[in-house]
Amino acid sequence: MRRARVAPPPRAADVAILGAGAAGITAARRLLALGLSVVLIEARDRVGGRALTARLAGQAVDLGAHWLHAADDNGLVREARRLGLPLFDAPQEPRLILGARGADALETRAFHEAWAEVDDAIAEIGAGRDLAPASAALDRLGPRAQPWRAVLAFAHGPFACGASLDAIGAADFAAARDDLDLFVAGGYGALVARLADGLPVALATRATRIDWSGREVRVETDSGTLAARALVVTVPVPILARGDTARGDIVFDPPLPAPTRDALAALRPASYEHVVLAWPGGPLREAANTTVAFDGDAEANLGLLANFDGGVLHYADLGGALVGRLGSPQARAGFVRESLGARFGRDAVADLRVLHASGWGEDPLSACAWTIAPPGAHGARAVLRDPIGGRILLAGEATSSTLWGTIGGAWAEGERAAREVAGMLAGMPAGETVC
Numbered sequence: 053m054r055r056a057r058v059a060p061p062p063r064a065a066d067v068a069i070l071g072a073g074a075a076g077i078t079a080a081r082r083l084l085a086l087g088l089s090v091v092l093i094e095a096r097d098r099v100g101g102r103a104l105t106a107r108l109a110g111q112a113v114d115l116g117a118h119w120l121h122a123a124d125d126n127g128l129v130r131e132a133r134r135l136g137l138p139l140f141d142a143p144q145e146p147r148l149i150l151g152a153r154g155a156d157a158l159e160t161r162a163f164h165e166a167w168a169e170v171d172d173a174i175a176e177i178g179a180g181r182d183l184a185p186a187s188a189a190l191d192r193l194g195p196r197a198q199p200w201r202a203v204l205a206f207a208h209g210p211f212a213c214g215a216s217l218d219a220i221g222a223a224d225f226a227a228a229r230d231d232l233d234l235f236v237a238g239g240y241g242a243l244v245a246r247l248a249d250g251l252p253v254a255l256a257t258r259a260t261r262i263d264w265s266g267r268e269v270r271v272e273t274d275s276g277t278l279a280a281r282a283l284v285v286t287v288p289v290p291i292l293a294r295g296d297t298a299r300g301d302i303v304f305d306p307p308l309p310a311p312t313r314d315a316l317a318a319l320r321p322a323s324y325e326h327v328v329l330a331w332p333g334g335p336l337r338e339a340a341n342t343t344v345a346f347d348g349d350a351e352a353n354l355g356l357l358a359n360f361d362g363g364v365l366h367y368a369d370l371g372g373a374l375v376g377r378l379g380s381p382q383a384r385a386g387f388v389r390e391s392l393g394a395r396f397g398r399d400a401v402a403d404l405r406v407l408h409a410s411g412w413g414e415d416p417l418s419a420c421a422w423t424i425a426p427p428g429a430h431g432a433r434a435v436l437r438d439p440i441g442g443r444i445l446l447a448g449e450a451t452s453s454t455l456w457g458t459i460g461g462a463w464a465e466g467e468r469a470a471r472e473v474a475g476m477l478a479g480m481p482a483g484e485t486v487c
C-alpha cells in the first residue's frame with residue numbers, strides 16, 4: 053500500500069484524529085484541504101478500520117463492508133466516480149429458498165409483498181414515539197404474510213441490522229436510508245484505503261488517554277504524547293462506552309460529560325460476520341450478486357450473497373445473537389457448513405471450502421460490526437454529535453442518524469466533524485461550520 057506514515061507521531065498539530073477508518077480519513081482530508089495541520093492516530097498497522105479488502109482465490113474479497121448503501125447520498129460513490137472505478141447495481145430483492153428448492157413464482161411474489169408490508173409497518177411505527185421495537189411490525193402482518201414471518205424477521209433483523217428486531221427501535225430502523233445500493237470494482241475496503249493515500253497517519257499507535265483539562269487536548273499514545281488544539285474521535289462507540297483500561301481502552305480526563313456517556317451506553321453493538329465460501333459444485337449456481345434468503349428459525353439462520361462480483365465465491369453472513377452464541381470464527385464457519393449440509397445434503401457440501409471467517413466482534417479495535425439504537429435510544433446518535441468542551445468531536449457510523457451502520461454514514465460524519473472543528477478553531481460560535 054502506498055501511504056504516508058508518520059512515526060513517531062509529531063508532538064503537536066492543529067487537529068488530532070483518533071482512528072483511520074472511513075470517518076477519520078475523510079475528516080483528515082477535509083481539514084488538510086482547509087490548511088490545518090492534522091495527524092491521524094491509528095492503533096492498527098493499516099488504515100480502513102472495518103473496511104478491508106483482501107485477495108482470496110484470486111478475487112477481491114471484502115472482509116468487512118461490501119455494499120455502497122444509499123448510493124445517491126454516499127460520498128464514497130462520488131469518490132469512486134472521481135477515481136474512475138466501475139460501480140455495479142447491487143441486488144434489491146433476495147431470492148427465497150425453501151428447504152432445498154427455490155420458491156416458485158407465486159411464493160416469491162407473496163414473499164416480496166410481505167417484505168414490503170414489514171417495511172411499511174416499521175416506517176409507520178417508527179414515525180411515532182420512539183419506544184416500540186421494530187419487531188412490533190411483525191404483529192401487524194396480514195394472513196398472507198404470516199407464512200414468511202420467520203424469514204422476514206431474520207432478513208430484516210440479523211441479516212440486515214445485525215440484531216434481532218426485538219433489540220432495535222422501530223425509530224432507528226425507520227430512520228435508516230434504504231435506497232439504491234451499489235458495489236465497487238476492486239472492493240469497498242480497497243476504495244477506502246486508497247482515499248487515505250498521502251495522509252499523515254501514525255500507524256500501530258494506540259491512543260490510551262485524553263487529557264482535556266487545559267486549553268489544548270493532550271493525546272497520550274503508546275508512542276508518546278501529542279498536543280492538539282482540537283480532537284476528532286472516530287473510535288467505535290462500544291469501545292468508548294466500555295472504557296476498560298485493562299483492555300487498553302481510552303480514558304478521558306476529565307471524564308466525558310454525563311449526556312455523552314449516557315448516549316454512548318444507550319447504543320448497542322450489532323453483530324455481523326462473513327464466512328467466505330468457495331463452493332464450485334454447490335447448488336447455488338445463481339446469477340452474479342444474488343442475495344439468498346432461506347426459510348428457517350429467525351435466530352439461527354444465515355443469509356448469502358452468491359457469486360459476488362460474478363466470481364465463484366459466496367458470502368455467507370451471520371448476524372445478531374447467533375454470532376455471540378457460536379462464539380468464534382471457527383464455530384461460525386462450522387455452523388455455515390452444517391446448516392448448508394442439512395439443507396442440501398452432505399454430498400452437496402463435500403467441496404465447500406471456507407476461505408475466511410471474520411471476527412469483528414472479537415476484535416478489540418472494532419468490538420462490533422456497527423451500532424443499533426434500542427427502543428427509546430435513537431436520539432442518542434444526535435447527542436453524540438454535540439461538541440464537547442469546545443474542542444472534542446465524536447464522529448463515525450454511530451453518530452449518523454440516517455446512515456448509521458454504514459461507511460457512507462461514517463464518511464458524512466467525518467466531514468461534518470471536520471467542518472465543525474474548523475469552525476471552532478476559526479473562533480466561530482458552536483454549531484456554525486466552515487464549508
Ligand SMILES: Cc1cc2nc3c(=O)[nH]c(=O)nc-3n(C[C@H](O)[C@H](O)[C@H](O)COP(=O)(O)OP(=O)(O)OC[C@H]3O[C@@H](n4cnc5c(N)ncnc54)[C@H](O)[C@@H]3O)c2cc1C
Nearest residue numbers: 071073074075095101102117118119259448449458459462
Ligand atoms: C462484517 C461487516 C460487514 C459490513 N457491511 C457493510 C456494508 O456492506 N456496507 C456498509 O456501508 N457498511 C458495512 N459495515 C459497517 C461499516 O464497516 C462501518 O460502519 C464503518 O466501517 C465504520 O467506519 P468508522 O470510521 O466509523 O469506524 P472504523 O472503521 O471502525 O474506524 C475506527 C478506527 O479506530 C481505530 N481505533 C480503535 N481504537 C483506537 C485507539 N485506542 N487508538 C487509535 N485508533 C483506534 C480502529 O482500529 C479503526 O481503524 C459492515 C461491517 C462489518 C463488520
